[in-house]
Amino acid sequence: MTEPSALRLRDLTVSVGERLILDGVSLEVGRGEFVCLVGPNGGGKTTLLKAALGLVAPGAGAVEVLGRLPAEARRRVGYLPQRKAWSPGFPATAGELVLANLYGAWPWRVGGLARERARDVLGQVGAAHLVDEPLAGLSGGEVQRVFLARALVIDPPLLLLDEPTAGVDARGRGEFLALLAGLAGREDRSVVLVTHHLAAVRQLADRVAWLDGRLLAWGPPGEVVEGREGDPAFHAQDHDRPALCEED
Numbered sequence: 001m002t003e004p005s006a007l008r009l010r011d012l013t014v015s016v017g018e019r020l021i022l023d024g025v026s027l028e029v030g031r032g033e034f035v036c037l038v039g040p041n042g043g044g045k046t047t048l049l050k051a052a053l054g055l056v057a058p059g060a061g062a063v064e065v066l067g068r069l070p071a072e073a074r075r076r077v078g079y080l081p082q083r084k085a086w087s088p089g090f091p092a093t094a095g096e097l098v099l100a101n102l103y104g105a106w107p108w109r110v111g112g113l114a115r116e117r118a119r120d121v122l123g124q125v126g127a128a129h130l131v132d133e134p135l136a137g138l139s140g141g142e143v144q145r146v147f148l149a150r151a152l153v154i155d156p157p158l159l160l161l162d163e164p165t166a167g168v169d170a171r172g173r174g175e176f177l178a179l180l181a182g183l184a185g186r187e188d189r190s191v192v193l194v195t196h197h198l199a200a201v202r203q204l205a206d207r208v209a210w211l212d213g214r215l216l217a218w219g220p221p222g223e224v225v226e227g228r229e230g231d232p233a234f235h236a237q238d239h240d241r242p243a244l245c246e247e248d
Contacts, residue, residue: 004067006031006158006190007052011061014047021047024061025215031157032187036205037194038225043212045194046082049160052192053079066157073158075104078151080144082162082194094138094146095131098122102153121153122146125179141172148179159183161193165200177203201225 007029014022022044029035037045050056051063054070065073095118100106102117119131127145130138138146144164151159164180165173177200183191195201201208201221208224210217217224 003031004064005029006033006066007192008064009048009051009061010064012048012051012058012063013060014044014051014056015059016047016056021213022051022211023214025211026061027209027215027218029158029190029192031190034183034191034204034206035193036201036208036221037192037211038196038201038208039211039216045211046162048211049079049162049192049194052158052160053077075154076156076158078154078156078159080147080151080159080161080164082164082166090135092135093131094122094127094133094135094142094149095119097135097146098150098153101150117153118149122149124152125149126175139172140167141169141176144168144172144176145179157189159189159191161191163194163196165195165197173197180204198225 005028012025098118119128122128125145125148205221
């Protein structure tokens with residue numbers, strides 16, 4: 001029996017307030033496929049991810065995740081948001097943050113086996129040494145690795161990444177892209193990456209979706225991004241992105 005697609009959108013339309021964000025978007029992400037979402041700020045990329053997570057409701061059309069409704073599949077989807085929902089002063093360690101996603105609740109006690117589970121998954125992203133480190137003391141690149149480990153700890157067949165190199169310097173960005181390239185080699189995991197970086201698209205993508213409210217292009221990287229190197233969508237500064245109601 002053929003497994004269902006990792007993600008399928010059919011004529012997806014989403015509005016926030018009176019503003020139309022996504023208008024009739026249809027695409028399908030296969031199992032083991034690495035897809036990059038590109039396009040200008042406000043083009044609907046983050047909203048598409050949130051629709052896949054069941055966090056925003058379609059005004060029209062349908063979303064299927066691993067053959068299910070988004071709310072039913074959410075615990076099988078790893079998600080790394082661009083904006084992290086935690087305070088830098090929050091008294092928690094990297095290992096505790098990772099385990100919170102595994103348990104679905106904040107761990108009040110972390111025993112030896114749980115700590116080793118957190119260390120193992122942090123090791124997958126080159127951050128095993130951070131397991132007992134306070135979140136408040138981590139660099140931007142370290143925070144991204146910890147949140148990626150948090151997404152991976154449930155061993156998800158679908159991974160959604162919203163600009164994971166935002167706030168990371170050029171060296172850290174290159175290291176993180178190399179890390180994502182390792183994820184791209186797994187046939188049992190699909191990845192959808194929102195990015196403004198052409199290097200990420202060229203290095204990682206099997207297919208690319210160019211999104212600006214509507215799906216303007218969908219296909220192999222060479223076809224979608226050829227001749228678009230000067231497009232502002234690939235030169236937007238990560239820290240200039242506006243808030244949710246004004247953006248994707």
